[in-house]
Amino acid sequence: MIHMPKYEKIWMAVGTGSLILFLIVLGIMAGTMGLNPPDGMETTVEPENVEASAPFDQPGLKQIGPNEYEAVILSYIFGYKPNQITVPEGSTVHFKITSKDVVHGFFVPGTTTNLMAVPGHVAEYTQTFDEAGEYLFVCHEYCGSGHHLMYGNIIVEEKM
Amino acid sequence: MSTTDLGVEGGGEQAALTDFKFDRKDSRLVMAHLLFSFGAVFLGATAGLLQVMQRSGWITLPPWLNYYQLLTAHGVLLALVFTTFFIIGYLFSGVARTLDGKLSPAARVLGWIGFYMMAVGTVMAVIVILTNDASVLYTFYAPMQASPWFYIGAALLIVGSWFSAFGIFAAYINWRRTRKKHSSPLFAYMAVATMILWLHASLAVAVEVVFQLIPWSLGLVARVDVGLSRALFWYFGHALVYFWLLPAYIYWYVNIPQIVGGKIFSNSLPRLTFILFILFSVPVGFHHQLNEPGIESFWKFLQVVLTMMVVIPSLLTAFSLLATFELAGRSRGGKGLFGWIKKMPWKDARFFSAAMAMLIFIPAGAGGIINASYQMNQVVHNTWWVTGHFHLTLASTVLLTFFAISYWLIPVLTRREFTKHLNKLAIVQAILWAIGMFLMGGIMHIVGLQGAPRRSSYATYGDHELALTWISYNQVIAAGGVLLFIAILLVLYIWVNLLYFAPRTEKTIEYPVGVVNEQAEHPPKILERWSVWIGVSIALVLIAYTIPIYQMFMHNPPGSLTYRSW
Numbered sequence: 001m002i003h004m005p006k007y008e009k010i011w012m013a014v015g016t017g018s019l020i021l022f023l024i025v026l027g028i029m030a031g032t033m034g035l036n037p038p039d040g041m042e043t044t045v046e047p048e049n050v051e052a053s054a055p056f057d058q059p060g061l062k063q064i065g066p067n068e069y070e071a072v073i074l075s076y077i078f079g080y081k082p083n084q085i086t087v088p089e090g091s092t093v094h095f096k097i098t099s100k101d102v103v104h105g106f107f108v109p110g111t112t113t114n115l116m117a118v119p120g121h122v123a124e125y126t127q128t129f130d131e132a133g134e135y136l137f138v139c140h141e142y143c144g145s146g147h148h149l150m151y152g153n154i155i156v157e158e159k160m
Numbered sequence: 161m162s163t164t165d166l167g168v169e170g171g172g173e174q175a176a177l178t179d180f181k182f183d184r185k186d187s188r189l190v191m192a193h194l195l196f197s198f199g200a201v202f203l204g205a206t207a208g209l210l211q212v213m214q215r216s217g218w219i220t221l222p223p224w225l226n227y228y229q230l231l232t233a234h235g236v237l238l239a240l241v242f243t244t245f246f247i248i249g250y251l252f253s254g255v256a257r258t259l260d261g262k263l264s265p266a267a268r269v270l271g272w273i274g275f276y277m278m279a280v281g282t283v284m285a286v287i288v289i290l291t292n293d294a295s296v297l298y299t300f301y302a303p304m305q306a307s308p309w310f311y312i313g314a315a316l317l318i319v320g321s322w323f324s325a326f327g328i329f330a331a332y333i334n335w336r337r338t339r340k341k342h343s344s345p346l347f348a349y350m351a352v353a354t355m356i357l358w359l360h361a362s363l364a365v366a367v368e369v370v371f372q373l374i375p376w377s378l379g380l381v382a383r384v385d386v387g388l389s390r391a392l393f394w395y396f397g398h399a400l401v402y403f404w405l406l407p408a409y410i411y412w413y414v415n416i417p418q419i420v421g422g423k424i425f426s427n428s429l430p431r432l433t434f435i436l437f438i439l440f441s442v443p444v445g446f447h448h449q450l451n452e453p454g455i456e457s458f459w460k461f462l463q464v465v466l467t468m469m470v471v472i473p474s475l476l477t478a479f480s481l482l483a484t485f486e487l488a489g490r491s492r493g494g495k496g497l498f499g500w501i502k503k504m505p506w507k508d509a510r511f512f513s514a515a516m517a518m519l520i521f522i523p524a525g526a527g528g529i530i531n532a533s534y535q536m537n538q539v540v541h542n543t544w545w546v547t548g549h550f551h552l553t554l555a556s557t558v559l560l561t562f563f564a565i566s567y568w569l570i571p572v573l574t575r576r577e578f579t580k581h582l583n584k585l586a587i588v589q590a591i592l593w594a595i596g597m598f599l600m601g602g603i604m605h606i607v608g609l610q611g612a613p614r615r616s617s618y619a620t621y622g623d624h625e626l627a628l629t630w631i632s633y634n635q636v637i638a639a640g641g642v643l644l645f646i647a648i649l650l651v652l653y654i655w656v657n658l659l660y661f662a663p664r665t666e667k668t669i670e671y672p673v674g675v676v677n678e679q680a681e682h683p684p685k686i687l688e689r690w691s692v693w694i695g696v697s698i699a700l701v702l703i704a705y706t707i708p709i710y711q712m713f714m715h716n717p718p719g720s721l722t723y724r725s726w
Contacts, residue, residue, distance in 0.1 A: 002428040003681055008479050015475040023465055026534050030461055035535050037460065040453035043717035077725045102304050102723050103386065105542055109611020109626060112538040116452035119303065119386055120717025123453040136624045140542040140613035142297055144304065144725025145226060148619035 038115035038125035040096075047119035050074065050100045061085045061093075070094045075104040075117045075139065078146030086155040092128045093154075105141035108154060116141055132158040180572055180671040183262040186252070187573050189271045193249025194570065196279060197242045198655055203286075204237030205648040212600070212641035215618050216634035227617035228295045228726055235298030236289065239404075239554065240317065241282050246562050247407045248274065248324045251351040253569060254410065255328055257671050258345035259335040263327075266334070270327030274320045281316025284309045295726040297615065299393065300373070302384045303720035308377040315369045318362050325355035343683045346430060347414045347673065353434035354406040356690065360697065361399030361442055368392035376722065383719030387454045387712050394445030395705070398467075402441040404554050406434065408561035411514060412481055415565070417674030419511050420504055422488025424674040425480045428683040433473040433480075435687060439697050440469040443704035447532040451541050454715070459708040460534070466704060467532045474525060481518065487677075509578075509586030510564050510672070516590045517560035520597070524552035527605065545608025547615075551601040560590060563651055570655065572671050576662040582654050589654070592647040600640030607633040 004012070029035040050056045051074065059074045059081045071093050074081045087093060097106050099117040107114045108127070115123040129135070139150035182190065207230040213219045214227050221227065252271055256263045263271070287309070288294040294306035300314070332352050336344060343349070368389050376384045413430045417423055424430070446455060446463040489500020505511045527549045530536050540546060567586055571578045608614070612630040621627035686692065 002432060002684060003426075004429070005483075008476075008483075011479050012472075012475055016472060019468060019471050022533075023468060026464065027461070029535055030457065036457040037450040037534065037538055038453070039455065039457055039460075041456065041711075041715055042453075043715050046718040047720050077723070101720075102725055103301050103390075105613070107542065107611070107613065112535075114451050114538045114541050116449075118390070118452055118454060119720045121387065121453035123451075134624070136611075136621055136626055138611075138613050138616075138621060140616075141301075142228065142231075142615045144723075145228060145295075146725075147228070148616040151621045151624075153622075153624075 038095075038113075038123050040122045040124040042122040042124075044098055044120055044122060047098070047100050050098060050119075055096060056098060056100075061087070064094075068092050068094075070096065073097045073106065075099045075106065075150075077101050077144055078139070078150040080106075080137070080150070080152045083152030084155065085152075086157060087129060088157050089132045089159045090128070090130060091156070092126060094126050095124065097123045102143045103141050104139050104143050104150070106137060107140040108135050108137045110135065113137075114140075129154070129156045132156045178670065179668040180257060180261075181575075182253070182256060182573060185268055186256045186263050189263070189268060189275070190249045190253045190256075190569075191573050192275055193245045193252070194566070194573075195659075196275075196282075197245035197249065198652070200237045200242040200245065200282070201648065202652060204234050204242060205645055207231075207234040207237070209641055209645040212638045215616070216638035217618050217631060218638055224292075226292070226295070226726070228297070228615075229289065229292050231615060232295050232297050233286070233289050236285060239298055241278075243404050243554075243558070244278065244317065244321055247354075247403070248321065250407055250562075250565055250569065251328055251354065251410075252324075253572075253671075254347040254414070254673075255331050255351050258347040258673060259331055264331050264334040267327040267331035270323045270330055274322070274324030274327060277316045277320025277323065279320075281313040281318075281320060283313070284316070285313030288313070292726070299397070301393070302373065302376070302386050302389045303723050304725055305377055305722040308374060311369050311373045311377055315366065315374065318366050318369070321362065322359060325359050328352060328355050343427070343685075343688055345673075346424065346427065346676070347410060349431055349688070350406065350410045350414065350434050352690070353431075353438055354403065354410070356694065357399055357406065357438050357441055358403045360438075360694075361396045361403070363396075364392045365396035368396075383721060385712075385716065385719045387717075388709075390449060390452070391445065391455075391705075391709065391712065394448045395442060396445070397448060398445050399441040401550070401554065402437050402470075404558045406437060408517065408558045409433070409477060411561050411565055412477070412518065414674055415672045416481075416511065416514060417484045417488070418670075418672035419508065420485060420488045421492060422484045422674070423677040425483045425487070425677055425680070427676045427680040428687065429476050429480055431683050431687045433476050435693050436469065436473040436476075438693055439700060440466055440473075442697065443700045444470075444532075446704075446708070447534075447537070450534065450537045454712060455708050456711065459704070463704055464532055464534045466700065468529070471529070484674075507583075507587070509583045509590065510567050512587050513560045513564035513567070513590040516594050517557045517564070520552055520560070520594065521557040524549065524557055527552065540608060542614055543608035544604045544612045544614050548601045548604030548608060551597060551604065556593065556597045556601065560593060563589070566651075566655060566658075568670065568672065570658040571662075571665075571669050574659060574662075575664055575669065576658055577665040577667065577669075578658060579662055582657055582662065585650060586654055589647050589650045592643055592650065596640045596643030596647055598640070600637050600644060603633050603636045603640065607637070 044050050055072045059072045062070045097117045099119045104117040113127045135154040137152050211230045288307040294310035296304045296306045375381050444463050444467040446460045447467045486500045489503035492503040494500030494503040
């Protein structure tokens, strides 16, 4: 229908071919290795009352198996509850995060834990901490005048 | 040579270096848009300079001014106001130039209605930003609630731009009425395509602002559905970036071939490129929401696939432009594999600035693929990397192209000469911009990978070791910001000269419009059947958005109250 010179056909074929290959790789990683970005279809009560019902009435860290923890974290203007958690090296942590007011973020630099705390929704993500150290987590979605003061720490302790 | 009767062959483009004078009425309309956009650049750039110096710890702001207020002003004035005004002015100019040499009366009236609505809206929004009643940034995410005037101003800006779009459609329809059998001139075709994309995408943000945010900010409803408002915003938000990019593409495809002494390579493929943008710019908004709850992974992935389709028109564009340049360079005696590169008019700022823009677009586009690539996004989402990304795309590729346009468009309007001296300054400007942006945008990418969040005031995060390393990078970023501000002063100096002080001239002032290569065939008629493409575009949107939006209504948490957290 539309004329395309030979070299352009080659160029487009190579380019489009690499694109398709790239998308297949992303799809395989998502479909068979379970590598999906954070999500969560669970919703909460009125965001301002979220502390009245489970699990956000008792935010914090809970051991749910050997080396396995659930971290329920409530974000608010301008902080996190709790703002520090401590786990042993090699632990897998299931994060469950919401906000009781505006939209916040929860990002642990150096890891792939990077999620949005949207009021009314519970964001979920699982991360394994293989290296000991003091990890920082920060709010990375603008939430107001104290946005840059909103942070916390994850202490990953070396195994004895 | 009159402009009325050409046209027909080769899609209506005119050959040879010709003088072009706008009808006074058209010239006033275009000029009003350009002047308004220049004012926005000055204010927005000043805000940018103060911000980058504050975040790096160079200055402390007075108590009546804060970082987030500056950031709101910077984003609104540059990303929304400057771009929209400049783009509409440029599109009107090219539509007038390629469709009978003037706008139809209806197009002018619609253009002015649009201009005044957008101008009033901008003034409203800027006032409440200055009084610190709207420090919600240019994405204005609920449930942070700005003054109602901010949202009303935004609505006027959006709806006003629709009138401008209707003005462009009116001029096009008027031309087509008597020439049904011909394909339209490439510029006009692309202007119409850009405005179709804009109209479609901005409908969503208009719904968000008019039906969700305005009633809520006036207190008529108590709660706002945050998930829905974000989905509506990003339905618009990604197409917005193509609304910025496509006018730059128009310059590259249509005007630059004439400047480099070459021809437009194909008359069909550029049209196909724009059609692909209409199709694949909207059903992709979730790639901005990959890391948030309330949207199932499947739909995020589907929209990632649709997002990546943009690679196809980008590849087409890269090939076409290089082919135009190479053929032009060879026809001027360029020998060997790369000899043609030397034959490009590197000393002409109208080309040089745009060439810088194109070069920067290569790493910028690669960064964009990383951002949208589903899993990798988790490493960069909402970090300073993203800010670096759109300072290479919008604030370099698009902006430098717009500077290049201004260097001949203002002279055509004012009949003043873009002197050798101004041309030299413009080349220095582009080099300074590239260096400044390499330091600022480049380092933003690096420090973003180290984890520094975007949109954050100066902070040490409890003196955490990692956060302290970010601050050392900030020093380079701020230095880049200072260079960029100097470059903005330089471009303002050039503009003021072209507007008021450069010598008036009787010389030919060219509005460059390329001629289509003789061998290029006529574009297939289907490419100009807009209803078909609008239909396909809506179908893609229905596929990508129906079920996730339905789920938002089904799994709907109670809405959020209002917060003023600044």
